[in-house]
Amino acid sequence: MATKLAIEGGPKAVDKLGPFPTKIGKDELLEVLDLWQFSDGNMEKIRAIIDADKGVKGPHLFRYYNPRPSxxxxxxxxxxxxxxxxxxxxxxxxxxxxxxxxxxxxxxxxxxxxxxxxxxxxxxxxxxxxxxxxxxxxxxxxxxxxxxxxxxxxxxxxxxxxxxxxxxxxxxxxxxxxxxxxxxxxxxxxxxxxxxxxxxxxxxxxxxxxxxxxxxxxxxxxxxxxxxxxxxxxxxxxxxxxxxxxxxxxxxxxxxxxxxxxxxxxxxxxxxxxxxxxxxxxQIRKAKTIVSKHFAAKNKIKSAIEKFKGLSFRRLADDAGDTGICLIMFLPDADTTKKVLPALQAEGVPAGGIYDSKVRDWHTYNYWEHILQYKSVSKDRLPWSGVPENELPKYTKDMCPKSLELLSKAILIDIDYNLQDEDCNKMAAGINKVLSAYLK
Ligand SMILES: Cc1ncc(COP(=O)(O)O)c(C=O)c1O
Missing domain, CATH: 3.40.640.10 (Type I PLP-dependent aspartate aminotransferase-like (Major domain))
Known part of the structure; x- marks a missing residue:
């Protein structure tokens, strides 16, 4: 057995390690593909193709020090x-x-x-x-x-x-x-x-x-x-x-x-x-198309909605810059909104309310008890202990009445960017039908 150390020019004890199979291989890929819900027959074909590839290297799922472009x-x-x-x-x-x-x-x-x-x-x-x-x-x-x-x-x-x-x-x-x-x-x-x-x-x-x-x-x-x-x-x-x-x-x-x-x-x-x-x-490569399709569908529906007394739309700071993912209408008051909403839903229009004082929802501040009640995760009582107690903001559930009033009379119509003209027409017809019954 050679005794000369490699560092002194002797042979290396370990001349080569591996190649080892990849850490993340075919089984993991099949689990990922399962998310896509291919039909059983196609999944079998994909599995066969994957199994037949003996040279597959597998991914490096960490962005840094990645041998491939991240x-x-x-x-x-x-x-x-x-x-x-x-x-x-x-x-x-x-x-x-x-x-x-x-x-x-x-x-x-x-x-x-x-x-x-x-x-x-x-x-x-x-x-x-x-x-x-x-x-x-x-x-x-x-x-x-x-x-x-x-x-x-x-x-x-x-x-x-x-x-x-x-x-x-x-x-x-x-x-x-x-x-x-x-x-x-x-x-x-x-x-x-x-x-x-x-x-x-x-x-x-x-x-x-x-x-x-x-x-x-x-x-x-x-x-x-x-x-x-x-x-x-x-x-x-x-x-x-x-x-x-x-x-x-x-x-x-x-x-x-x-x-x-x-x-x-x-x-x-x-x-x-x-x-x-x-x-x-x-997705980023498709972003402009996704947004322009949303925008077109939304504006098709909006322009087909008739004029009704008491109906207004959410003001957009820039109409052209809207993504079009939803259409928001304001009705005269919260009571009308509560009646119109189920009627729209019954017509098959994908409508939802934004704020109902009786439904808990963390999109409006008055349900943020974690904040309104100065809750903290730790003994240091941060963030509230960061300022003198008498300088803490005075939170109350009705501190932003204008927001609550606007939100309680709003109805949000979801826009899918795959909507076809025919779908948009049907949605607008459903909205017109309901609004003509309730906003006389
Ligand atoms: C306005 C707003 N900010 C922040 C977030 C947090 O986003 P994420 O779910 O990616 O953490 C959301 C998600 O719903 C959001 O709607």
Whole structure:
């Protein structure tokens, strides 16, 4: 047996290891394909093709240090091009993107962030999860944050304003940006529900300081779970990247020292997987088509609805920039809405209410007990302990009456982008039929 050490020129004890089978192989692929619900016969054919391929290498489902071009990186590039920002970071959700955005801005204990009274709870919960205090402000007929309510809500502690482009519509970005710029406060556009929409020719998510998107299954363009953060600010991008990746341990110089002051801090793990990245990439490529089909179907239905006394539509800050994922009508009052809604549903129109004072729903602030009652996950009582008790916001269930009034008389009609002209005509006919019975 050779005794000369390899380091001294002797033979290596281990000349070769492997090749080993891939960690993620054919069984895992078949499980993924099962999600697509192929017919049994086709599944058998696919299985046979997969089994016959002896050279299959298998995927590397981690975006960093990937020997193949990363799908997540490709999705980021495609999203950057779609939205028109210099930087884009993929995350595992919009919730994560929002927290990364707040953290990138340095938001934490003692700070306040202005959020709308009508949004999915995640917009506000993420403020609390970042140890900051949400300040709840009214929405107007756009069902998005009103610039006037923002102006009134600003205090010395305000560190960000978060307009939410709710239900595929567009917030009043010029008026909100005017207020924000006047006070020097960054704006985070929560674009979770309106990817692909625009305001006066600029894509949503590119107008404020940061944009955050959701790709969860119920959104406009989807990857099951997933999110993106967009910005033109390199510094904020770097800090968000660090937060989303446990202090950026996967950056090219991996464990390198801090490059700029306040670059290095403890973060979490919000990375997107290659599986979601691949789905997101395919969806982003189709985003413009998906949005334009939604838009066309919605406007076909809207233009076929007759004029009725007491009927109005949600005001859009920019008609041309709407994604068209739904049509929102206002009826004269909540009582009429409660009668019209079941009648529309009985006709087969995919209609839903937005707010009913008797139905719990975390899209309206008055059910956010976690916030209204200053709840905290830990003994430190953050975020509420971050400011003197007498300076805490005075939350009440009826603090935004204008929002509640508008929401209680709204009816939302869901628009599927696969609707054909005939479907649109039938939906409009159903709406006209019901409204002529109730709005005489
Ligand atoms: C307005 C808004 N913001 C944030 C989120 C959170 O998105 P995600 O489910 O990707 O975390 C949602 C999701 O419903 C949302 O509607």
């Amino acid at each position: 799908k997540v990186a490709a999705a980021e590039k495609a999203m950057k091009e779609l939205i028109g920002t210099k930087y884009c970071m993929a995350t595992n959700s919009c919730t994560s993107a929002l927290i990364a955005a707040y953290r990138a801005l340095g938001i934490g204990a003692g700070d306040e962030v202005i959020v709308p009274a009508y949004t999915f709870f995640a917009t506000s919960a993420t403020v609390v999860a970042s140890n900051a205090i949400p300040i709840i402000a009214d929405v107007d007929e756009t069902l998005c944050l009103s610039a006037e309510s923002v102006e009134k809500a600003i205090t010395k502690r305000t560190k960000a304003i978060v307009p939410v482009h709710m239900r595929g519509g567009v917030a009043q970005m010029d008026a909100i940006m005017d207020v924000a710029n006047k006070h020097g406060i960054p704006v985070i556009e929560d674009t979770a529900q309106a990817a692909g929409g625009s305001f006066k020719g600029k894509m949503l998510g590119s107008i404020g300081t940061i944009g955050c998107f959701s790709f969860d299954y119920y959104k406009v363009i989807v990857s099951g779970e997933g999110g993106f953060m967009t910005t033109n600010n390199e510094r904020l991008y770097t800090r968000a990247l660090n937060w989303h990746d446990c202090a950026a341990c996967w950056r090219p110089d991996r464990f390198g020292p801090e490059k700029e002051n306040e670059d290095l801090f403890c973060g979490e793990n919000y990375r997107m997987s290659e599986l979601e990245g691949a789905v997101a990439l395919a």
